[in-house]
Amino acid sequence: MKRIALFLLTNIAVVAVLGITASLLGVNRFLTANGLDLTALLGFAFIMGFGGAIISLLISKPVAKWSSGVHVIDQPRNADEAWIVDTVRKFADKAGIGMPEVGIYEGEANAFATGAFKNNALVAVSTGLLQGMTREEVEAVIGHEVAHIANGDMVTMTLIQGVMNTFVVFLSRVIGYAVDSFLRKGDSENSGPGIGYYVTTIVMDILLGFVAAIIVAWFSRQREFRADAGAAQLMGRKQPMMNALARLGGMVPGELPKSMQAMGITGNIGKLFSSHPPIEERIAALQNAQH
Numbered sequence: 612m613k614r615i616a617l618f619l620l621t622n623i624a625v626v627a628v629l630g631i632t633a634s635l636l637g638v639n640r641f642l643t644a645n646g647l648d649l650t651a652l653l654g655f656a657f658i659m660g661f662g663g664a665i666i667s668l669l670i671s672k673p674v675a676k677w678s679s680g681v682h683v684i685d686q687p688r689n690a691d692e693a694w695i696v697d698t699v700r701k702f703a704d705k706a707g708i709g710m711p712e713v714g715i716y717e718g719e720a721n722a723f724a725t726g727a728f729k730n731n732a733l734v735a736v737s738t739g740l741l742q743g744m745t746r747e748e749v750e751a752v753i754g755h756e757v758a759h760i761a762n763g764d765m766v767t768m769t770l771i772q773g774v775m776n777t778f779v780v781f782l783s784r785v786i787g788y789a790v791d792s793f794l795r796k797g798d799s800e801n802s803g804p805g806i807g808y809y810v811t812t813i814v815m816d817i818l819l820g821f822v823a824a825i826i827v828a829w830f831s832r833q834r835e836f837r838a839d840a841g842a843a844q845l846m847g848r849k850q851p852m853m854n855a856l857a858r859l860g861g862m863v864p865g866e867l868p869k870s871m872q873a874m875g876i877t878g879n880i881g882k883l884f885s886s887h888p889p890i891e892e893r894i895a896a897l898q899n900a901q902h
Contacts, residue, residue, distance in 0.1 A: 629662040642804055647788045653781060660777030668769040671725040672712070672733050679723075681714035681735045691741065698753050699734050702845050706761035708732075720744070720859060724756035725765060732760045744858055751842050751851035758841025764834050771830050775823035783819055787812035824884055831886040836896050849897045856897075860890040 633639040638654035641647060675681065687693035692715070699713045709730030719739040726732030734756045741749060759765070791808035839856070843849035887893075 625663050625666050628666070629659055632662065633658050641784070642788075647785065649785075652784055656777045656781035656784075659780050660775075661773035664769045664773040664776060668727045668765060671727065671765070672731075675723070675725045675733060675735070676714065679716045679718070679735065681716045681733070683712050683714045683733075694746070695736065695741075695749075695753070698750055699757065702754050702757040703760075705845055706757055706841075708757070708761050711757070711760060715741070722752050722756055724759045726760070727765065729760055729763060732765070734760070744855060747851045748855040748858055751846060751855040754842035754845040755838045755852065755855075758838040758845065759834070762834070762837055762841060764838070767834070768827070768831065772827055775827055779816060779819040779823050783812050783815035786815050828884050828886055832888045835887050835893065839893050839897055840900055843897060843900065849900060853894050853897050856890050856894050 630639070633655050636654065636658070638651045638658060641649075641652035641655055676683065684692050684696055687696055695715070696713050700710055703710050709732075711724070711726065711732040711734045714733060714735040716735055716737055718737040720737060720743050722734070722736040722740055724732055724734050734753065736749065736753065736756075740752060744752070787808045787810075788804070790811040791805050794807040795805050839852055840849075842852045846852070888896075
């Protein structure tokens, strides 16, 4: 319930901010008496498309901490926490990034990395991961998350999502205007958009949104392969990462907040909308890698 409430409140706030911004800049007035103002529409689509993605990225760390109940390790309370912090530091130094915040949260086997900047990120592992894996396997998972940060995956996925969102907003309204104009051909009495515009825009938002989600998911899957390879490089060998993946394949995956799912370690079935490739494909990719 807490996660759902946070998700809804965050999205309402983001939409409100973007709506106010678009209104202040005047780009929300793309429907004019003379037709569709494509320049204003492109500005509106850019603000709505990139604005939400960028805001989500900037607030990703505090949202992840709150929604997952992450305990940030400022001062290790035991040997396990000290080992986790030392492992993250070792990999961060080797990857050439700033030391991320390190945290632990209660849950089944999973881990994630998030944050808007390479030198100010967060790596969090679950208690289920620590209890169900060997230290070498946990180390590989941590290496995978550090590789995400070093590869700039959070920013890359934000940019891809922003581009997709922009195209969806722009194209749906262009198509909606075209359909509405066709349906109202010869009707000179009515000014402004008709019901055809609004219905078509909503339908196209949904349909194009599905296409955009498929494209974003494809990029996310490719990024997982790179993070696996990055973990193998950080550890100096690929077997620990392969073992960790095999172990995860036999575990009950931990559920992550929706905003964190693309950064988690969990392997999903290989479907068009899956953010992670199948475990078997990831292991095979590591086996075939030249390390």
